[in-house]
Amino acid sequence: MNCKTCATETKQIAAKTTFRGASSATKCHRLECGHAWHVSTPATGEAAGDNPPTPCSCGEIVTVNALLVAGRQLALAKDTLTDEDFRAWAKQVLEALDGIPAESGAPSLVRSATTATKSAVSSTSKKVVDLNALLVRAVNAVS
Ligand SMILES: [Zn+2]
Ligand SMILES: [Zn+2]
Numbered sequence: 001m002n003c004k005t006c007a008t009e010t011k012q013i014a015a016k017t018t019f020r021g022a023s024s025a026t027k028c029h030r031l032e033c034g035h036a037w038h039v040s041t042p043a044t045g046e047a048a049g050d051n052p053p054t055p056c057s058c059g060e061i062v063t064v065n066a067l068l069v070a071g072r073q074l075a076l077a078k079d080t081l082t083d084e085d086f087r088a089w090a091k092q093v094l095e096a097l098d099g100i101p102a103e104s105g106a107p108s109l110v111r112s113a114t115t116a117t118k119s120a121v122s123s124t125s126k127k128v129v130d131l132n133a134l135l136v137r138a139v140n141a142v143s
Contacts, residue, residue, distance in 0.1 A: 034068030
């Protein structure tokens with residue numbers, strides 16, 4: 001869908017129905033950029049309206065999404081990215097991922113993130129890419 005903040009077509013990571021009423025249902029569309037939007041559609045029988053998306057208010061993804069938005073900015077800034085900025089962000093990522101379950105059989109997200117952060121061979125920009133991918137998995141895991 002089109003992210004209203006990024007103003008570009010953005011891939012969806014996950015979607016979750018957050019409200020289902022007699023006359024309408026609301027779905028939370030969680031996008032790859034880290035933003036999420038609620039779109040409500042009328043129940044069948046009525047013409048689908050052109051309801052503008054509203055910003056997400058789901059508590060369970062707010063931290064992970066904010067870190068993903070920050071991570072996308074760090075990824076864009078790769079040439080000017082400082083080690084200090086990376087470390088401050090990575091510390092919060094590790095805290096956020098702690099306790100979010102990975103897919104069954106996969107190593108825990110926080111363990112994967114710790115390994116990626118400490119890697120001696122990855123560049124800082126590669127680490128940002130790796131942690132962003134783990135944040136995407138975290139959004140999926142809680143959706
Ligand atoms: Zn966006
Ligand atoms: Zn939401």
